Amino acid sequence: xxxxxxxxxxxxxxxxxxxxxxxxxxxxxxxxxxxxxxxxxxxxxxxxxxxxxxxxxxxxxxxxxxxxxxxxxxxxxxxxxxxxxxxxxxxxxxxxxxxxxxxxxxxxxxxxxxxxxxxxxxxxxxxxxxxxxxxxxxxxxxxxxxxxxxxxxxxxxxxxxxxxxxxxxxxxxxxxxxxxxxxxxxxxxxxxxxxxxxxxxxxxxxxxxxxxxxxxxxxxxxxx
Numbered sequence: 594x595x596x597x598x599x600x601x602x603x604x605x606x607x608x609x610x611x612x613x614x615x616x617x618x619x620x621x622x623x624x625x626x627x628x629x630x631x632x633x634x635x636x637x638x639x640x641x642x643x644x645x646x647x648x649x650x651x652x653x654x655x656x657x658x659x660x661x662x663x664x665x666x667x668x669x670x671x672x673x674x675x676x677x678x679x680x681x682x683x684x685x686x687x688x689x690x691x692x693x694x695x696x697x698x699x700x701x702x703x704x705x706x707x708x709x710x711x712x713x714x715x716x717x718x719x720x721x722x723x724x725x726x727x728x729x730x731x732x733x734x735x736x737x738x739x740x741x742x743x744x745x746x747x748x749x750x751x752x753x754x755x756x757x758x759x760x761x762x763x764x765x766x767x768x769x770x771x772x773x774x775x776x777x778x779x780x781x782x783x784x785x786x787x788x789x790x791x792x793x794x795x796x797x798x799x800x801x802x803x804x805x806x807x808x809x810x811x812x813x814x815x816x817x
Contacts (some may be wrong), residue, residue, distance in 0.1 A: 625812040626744055635724065635731040636810070640668065643742040649792065650700025650740075657707050659698070666738045666766040670793065671695035673783055674799070675771065680780035690784035696793030696814055705732075705739035706796035706811040713809045714800040719756040736813060741792075754782040756812040764799070764808040787816030 594724045625644040632638070653659040682688050712727060724731050730738065732755040745751045756779050758769045773779035793814040799805050 602638070617797040628742070628744065630733060631735070632731060632733045635733075637731055637734065639734065639737075641737050641742050643740045643744050645674065646742055647743055649697075649743070652700055654700040654704050654740075657700070657704055659703060659748065660797060662734070662764070662797050663703075665697065666812070667696065667793060668770060669766055670783060670795070670812065671772045673774070676772065678780070680784065681775070681777050685701075690781075690786070693786045694782055694788075694791050695792050699741065699792035699794055700793055701738060701739045701741035702813040702815060703794035705736045705741065706794050706813045708739065709735060709800075710796040710798040710809045710811045713759070713811070714807070715797040717800065717802040717807070719759065721759055723755055723757070732813070734741055735817065736815060741815060745817055751815065751817045752758070752785070752787065752815045754785060754812075756782060756810075758810040760808045760810070761805055764797075764806075769810055782814070785814070785816075789817050791816035 594815065626641055627640050629640050630638065637755050674695055677692045680690065682687050686783050709725070713721065714727060716726065718777055719724075725735070733753050736753055750810045756773055758772065762767065770783075791814065793812065796811045796813075800809070
């Protein structure tokens, strides 16, 4: 395989808003509440079942290690969020974002990010696609499949963001954040205000491609 020359951090973003209702159109079954999901970014519609006592995982799930590098990058993201920032706008201009609440680590998001980071690393691809080449699943499906199944208030919009980065030769979390801030879409996602709650998780996987060290990063966030 051959790989084109890439900057130190190459980034792509999938940003989508999920319209979710808090209950099924029909009376809930004993199995729980049904949440309908419309993912207009990828033309995907699906549903998941959850319960009113769904618990967020505030620590890494069994079998997943929350590394110091992952903690560091999430901290850098939160440093940016709490102070706000200015983002470039595609086509010219700038947009200013005020301070936003920091992202709270969430284990189901970390599982989804970790699994996809491993998939990207195993592929060794320089193309950072949000639709899985193996399963065809998109970010919203992967996050829900990893167990992130909150029950939003009726009529609330649950938003998932996914940002990807791949670094050749040198792993530099600050460089990843700088690259995201230079991209209009990534920067907007970085400062996205989520008034009610906001969760996030970073996954990092190292591999070697044609003898070169490559680090893949996945940032998953969710909130409403």
